Amino acid sequence: MREEWANSLSEDLHLDLRGPRLRDGLMEALREAIRTGRLAPGAKLPSSRTLGADLGIARNTVAQAYAELVAEGWLTARQGSATRVAPRTETVAAPTPPKPRHRRRIDHDLRPGQPDLSAFPRADWLKAARRALTDAPDEAFGYGGPFGRPELREAVAGYLARTRGVRAHPDQIMICTGASHGLMTIAQVLKQRGVAEIAVESYGLPVHRQHLVKAGLDTPRLPVDADGAVVGHLDDLPDAGAVLLTPSHQFPTGVALHPDRRAAVVDWARRTGGLVLEDDYDGEFRYDRSPVGAVQGLDPEHVVYLGTTSKALAPGLRLGWLVLPPRIARLAAEAKGERDLHLGVVDQLTMAAFIASGSYDRHIRAMRLTYRRRRDQLVAALAEHAPHTRVTGLSAGLQVLVDVPAGEEDAVVQGSAWQGSAWQGLAVYGIGAFRHPDAPADRDALVIGFSTPSASAWSGALAALCRVLP
Ligand SMILES: Cc1ncc(COP(=O)(O)O)c(C=O)c1O
Structure with a gap:
């Protein structure tokens, strides 16, 4: 040929x-x-x-x-x-790729999990990248280790101590591609150390529980009430070697772990040698309550802190960190090193410069104001258009719960997309999407992610929500 x-x-x-x-x-x-x-x-x-x-x-x-x-x-x-x-030659059309399944466009997106991506601080990020590239030593562009760049670990240690009360030496910080990556790494370490179960909250991010299951771990559940996870139930789980919690702002119910329970879960870890895995995914965003520091500050020996830039900046960065108790830092580095050496160095150095210049704090402060305003508008709009609706989880974070009448959650979620044959184009999740498979369906609510729309799409999304609520 x-x-x-x-x-x-x-x-x-x-x-x-x-x-x-x-x-x-x-x-x-x-x-x-x-x-x-x-x-x-x-x-x-x-x-x-x-x-x-x-x-x-x-x-x-x-x-x-x-x-x-x-x-x-x-x-x-x-x-x-x-x-x-020849002009009339019959052509056989080249095989056409199969048409994508017909999917309706989402006009209004109120699903939780994303910050306003249109607010990504492009100019400040570029400035930080320029600074980082100018200052980087030549050796930075070589192979690094699983813990990540020292510049970023130092910047993160300072930032977390200042803003979240985390007690950490930079040696305990491991840079990873987000909280999920950190969780997978810890799951692998715990499994290797003979742990069989990690307790999780009855409501949580399904993909996190799946990471644990894929690592070969069982995931018994702790109930969640108005004071957060009922950590006293850990005493009924003798095989649990760790517990995964969202203490500052329970995902998705939005409650904070009560101070007595924060103390109790640390006691449990000390007593049993267990670990608390603290997912502090949106701890920066609190509005009208005093800041709740990280549980890690209570006992750095028994808490693994998982931090991420996915809410404060953008999930597309894939940038997060683990703060590890010294006794498992080396094991975690080995587990992570087996899979991936380290994150791209340019992003790590840029993030370090972004924190050091104060841009990260400034961006978070600006976004806190934006989201607080949206939250207030949401509450006001619901009070006017759906006055019987209860809204909870308001004091922090990027999502709230909007209760719907018992048994109507699925219908409201479906109705957000379609009303009869009329396309509404609103995407929302019911709380059922975040329920542990063994947990009773004890609540009907929508989980409204008010940070997801861009600034220009926000008022339309809010109006669409008001239209579909019963
Ligand atoms: C409860 C919770 N934790 C953590 C994360 C962030 O995960 P990652 O850092 O892997 O993007 C999210 C993102 O949606 C989340 O909802």
Whole structure:
């Protein structure tokens, strides 16, 4: 087989010359190009001299191939003008890729989990990247270790101590691609150490529980009430070697873990040698209650702190960190190192510069105001349009719970998309989407992610929500 690019046409034409006989091979290649529409009816072919030169074959061979194709009706040739593809040649359309399944566009997105992506601080991020690249030592561009760049670990240690009351030496900080990645790493370490179960909250992010299950761990559940996870139930779970919690702002119910329970879960960890995995996914966003520091500050030996930039900046960065008790830091580094060495160094150095310059704090403060305003508008709009609706989980974070009448959650979620045959285009999740498979369906509510729409889409999304609530 001989493959050549004939580039004497205005566009390159790939001709696949098969077989020992060049003339037959060229004829078949041209037929194929015409059949599939790559050579359109009326298209001008190169002169036999030019095509012969392009393909490295004799001009006569090309001329003979053209003549036969004219005789067969594939090509036309008139004295004194170029050879062309015959105008009425039937083309067989090239196979078309299967059409994507018909999906309706989401007009209003109030699903939880994303910050306003249109607010990403592009200019400040660029400035930080410039600074980072200018200052980086040459060795930074080599292979690094699983803990990540020292500049970022130092910046994160300072930031977490200042804003979240986390007690950590930079040596305890491991940079990862978000909380999920950190959780997978810890799950692997715990499994290797013989842990069989990690307790989780009855409501939580399904993908996090799945990471644990995939690591071969069982995930018994703790009930969640108005004071957060009922950590006293850990005493009924003798095989639980760790517990995964969202203490500052339970996801998705929005309550904070009561101070007595914060103390109780640390006591449990000390008593049993267990670990508290503290997912502090949106701890920066609190509005009208005093800041709740991280549980990690109570006992850095028994708490693994999981931090992320996914809410404060953007999930697309894939940038987060673990704060590890010294006794498991090395094991975690080994587990992570097996899978991936370290994150891209440019993003790590940029994030370090972004924190050091104060841009991270500034961005968070600005977004806190934006989200607080949205939350207030949401409460006001619901009070006006759906006055019987109870809204909870308001004091922090990027999502609230909007209760719906018992048994109506699914209908409201469906109705957000369609009302009869009219497309509403609103995407929301019911709380059922976040319920542990063993937990009773004790609540009907929507989990409204008010940070998800862009600034320009927000009021439309809010109006759409008011329309669909019963
Ligand atoms: C409860 C919770 N934890 C953590 C995260 C962040 O995960 P990651 O850092 O892997 O993006 C999310 C994101 O939606 C979340 O909802």
